[in-house]
Structures are given as structure tokens and as C-alpha cells.
Amino acid sequence: MLTRIPKAEIRRGMFVEAVECSAAAFGKRRFLLDSRNDYVAILESPAEFVVINTTIGSEVIHHGGKPPLTRAEKRAEAAARLTRSVRALKAELINIVVGGNLDMEQLTQVVEDIAQADDETSSLYFDITRFRKKDEALFQHSLAVGILMGKLGTALELDTETVAQLVLAGMLHDVGKLTLSKNILQKQGPLTAVERKLLRSHPQRGHYLLKRHAVIPGEVLDVCLHHHEALDGSGYPSGKSGPDIGQLVRIATVCDAFDKLTTARPGKGDRAVADATSWMFEREHLYDRKLVLRLGALIDD
Template sequence: MLRKGMFIESVECSDLEFSGRRFLLETDSALHSILASSAENVLVNRVKSRVDCGIPVFRQADEDLQPKSVQELDQRTRIQHTVSQVTGILRDGFEDIKLGKFDIDRFAPAARHIAASLKASPHLLVEVTRLKTKDEGTYVHSLAVGGLMTGLGHLSGLEEETIKELTLAGLLHDLGKLMIPNAILNKTGQLTDAERKAIRSHPERGYMLLKQYPEVSDLVLEICRFHHEALDGSGYPLGLRADQLSLPIRICTVCDVFDALTSVRPYKRAWSNTQALKWMFDRGHLFDKKLILRMGSLFD
């Protein structure tokens, strides 16, 4: 059960109910506030905690509690640790890029860790990464997309070297968002036209930034630039149509939207995997239906 001495990474509820994140739970008032909130999930960092956490905490009604195997609990703990590690790698790496320093090799360990987590349990990786704080949302989203792209790359029969590029592209695809003010990215109300234009500029911003570095492959550049395009030409930034969108770009688009739909946000609960996949499948004019079906098979 949740108790003092645990290090809390995230609490799944609105900031209006409880805004704390990445802190050591030390007071009764903080503990009671979390328990009194609507949060169903609390993400605990075992490494930073001062007490034996046992397993990650998932607050549910007693009748909804289901027994977990020891193996699954161990896997969940390992994946949580991996997510924490990779988030740190991405944060530091992205900050270096903003400062004009880019070392593509520093992202290699992150790609390996995420690929291994995806192989161990796609379902747990999605479950652990669906809790995204405002400040780390971009990093956790990027690592989740990188992992899902790894899985879809394998299911699509791509070569191993291409799959490695897909993983890296997933980690870097939203780099341009770091140049968008957080006040716009985290806004829960309706966006103004200017704010919407700023957000829609992030693919081009990320592309132009990465284009400065010759070690970044054309595949990674294309995915960064075109992951918001749609099959019917209604996407952005160029309004490309199906015959202009390569398989790797389509893979990123599906993974990007799937993670967004299944993630917790301050203004919405996460959709289930099934709900997200059905919503996307029903919009075959936007997304590649074959890839959506393959995505579903990841969780069978």
C-alpha cells in the first residue's frame, strides 16, 4: 500500500486535485491528499524510495483487484526503472541539442533499453508510460513511441538496421516541441489560432534542427518532419498523401497517435488499447489499417 518514504514519480489525477510529482512522500497530509484524489494509479520509483516498496502501487476498488504473477510484477518494476533511466537520457540529450551539441551515440543505450522493454512486455511498457507529467511528457511520449515503432518494425518484416533507425526516430520525432513554450504545450483549454500554429510548427522545427547534423539519417529526418501527415492529405506540414508517405512514416504516425490516445492527460483519462485501436481503424482515411491491426497483435 501507499506509505510515507516512497518516492512518487506521478499521480494520475488532475493538478487541481494533487499537483505534486517527483518527490519523497514524507507527510501525512500529502499521503491523505493522494488517497483522497481520484487517482487510480500512482507511479513509485523504488530506487529513490527510502522504504521497501515491494511492487508499484495501483489504487483500485477492492472488487477490481486482480492477482498478478511474480514474473509480471518483476517485469513491471524493471520497465519502470528503464523508463526512468531513458527519460533522464532523453532530457539530457535534448538539452544538449538545444545548446548546439549533438552526439547521436548517446541515444544508443536509450534505444536498446526501450527495445528490450518492448520485447519483454509491450502491454506493460504502454501501461507504465501512459502516466506523463507536464514537464516530462515529451520525453516519456518519445520513448513510448520509439518502443512501439520497434515492435511495428519487426511485425512489418523490416531489416534489423532499419528497425534500429525507427527506434531512434521515435526517440527524436518530437524534438521540435522543445522549442514550443510549455504554456502552450500544457494548455488544457481551447488553443488560439496562433497557439495552434505554433504547435503545428514542431515537425519543421525539429527537422531543421536535426538537419544540421550529418550523422542523422534521411529516414530519421523524414519521420521527424512528416509524422503528422495523413493518408488523405489532411495532415501537416506539407499535406502529403498516401502515395507520398513511406512505411516508416506511417508506422510513426500510428504509434504517435496510439500513445497519445492511451495516455493520461490533465483533462482526460487514458483510453484502453482496444478503444484507441478501434478509433484509429475507423479512420482508415487517416491511418494505415494494416499497421493498426499489427499494433493490436502486439498486445495479444
């Protein structure tokens, strides 16, 4: 019997009659779904539905229930979603820089994917972004910060609209860096004074790019401009301090620093979650201690 199911419901052992998309990878192929590659390819495809043959397939959905995903399948699904999210984010960030139209629908989809991810899925997301490739590092950092900010906002019981703004702000906070040359962004040795000044201009550059788009909420603009401020006023670009730094910006500074500290980077080593949080906790003149503690409690090492 042929059954049409949403692609998110595919499981190993099902016999696939058709993947409803024009992707050449599937063509008119009919196959037993037993390889991870096929599973990921279907999830990554633009198809929304898959037709399965429950007469041939050994694993069938019975009584409306479905077999729970194995850990490997959950991981594969999270990896596929992450690849799609990074791709969508990359396209939109580049669009913002080159002055194209911002496709909020694309970004909203990513925000929803992240905001609705259950705890296990979002820690998988976080795990996967730690194995980032150099050329994708900025996009994956942006996504990771968006995920972290969303998780922290949820843990703080902020309303869903604010959590969505946090995810979006995390994804867009470093867009100004895309206007700087790779020589500066990927330089291994110390920066010259001029290079350092340029690098430190990325919050204003990002803010300038984002404010041209009326759909970007003010909170997101604020995070972009101030995510390098510090509680003691030693940050940039405004040197704001203490109570002048709002909660969303504080969340951003903590999540941004945390992701940088826990990501393997040449010359900087790989800090464990506990090391990162205690390093930040000891610097209460820079970071909001309460937020550091909440974030540390959220992430398993």
C-alpha cells in the same frame, strides 16, 4: 566467497559487499539485498558490477544458472531502465535544442535497450509510460512512441537497422516542441489561431534542429518532418497524401496517435487500447488500416 557479477544479475537474498561505483548512496555499506529500493538503486547506479558474498547470502547462483526473475523484479528492472532511458533521452533532446553536441552513444544505448527488450519487458515499458508525470510527459511520450514504432517494425519483420531507425525516429519526432513555450504545450483550453500555427510548426522546427547533426539518418529526419501528414492529404506541413507517404512515416503517424489516444490526459479521458484502435481503424482516410490492426494485435489491453 566473494564473487563479482554484472549488476543485471543481482537477486534478492544476495549479500552485497560492494557496488562498484562512487555513488554516495552505497559508500562502504554492506547489506543483504532484500528491499526493492536497494534493488532499484543498484540498477539505476552507474555501476556495472557488484561484489556479492556467497557465504553469507542466502540465495546463490548454482551451476551457472540463476533463479528466474519474479514478475515484481522484472517490473522493478524495467522501471529502473525506463528511468535511465527517459533521463538519457531528456538530456539529449535538450542538447539538440540548445545546440550542444548530440551524444549518439547515449541514444544508441537506449535504442538497443528497447530493440532488445523481450515482449514482456517492452509491454511493461509501455505500461509504465502511461503513468507519466506532466513535466516529463513529452519525454515519456517520445520514448513510448519509439518503443511502439520498434515493436511494430519488428512485427512487420523489418530488418534490424530499420527497426533501430524507427526507435530513434520515435524518440526524436517531437523534439521541435521543446522550442515552444509551456503555455502552448500545456494549455488546457482551446488554442488561439496564432498558438495553433505555432504548435503546428513543430515538425519543421524539429527537422531544422536534427538536420544540423550529420549522424541522424535521413529516414529519421523524414519521420520528424512528416509525422503529422494524413493519407488523404489533410495533414501538415506538406499535405502529402497516399503513396507519397512512406512506410516509416505511416508507422510513426499510427504510433504517435495511438500513444496520445491511450494516455490519460486532463480533458481527454483515457481510451482503452481497443477504443483507440477502432477509432483509428474507422479513419482510414488518415491512418494506414493494416498498421492499425498490426499495432492493436501487439498490445494487450
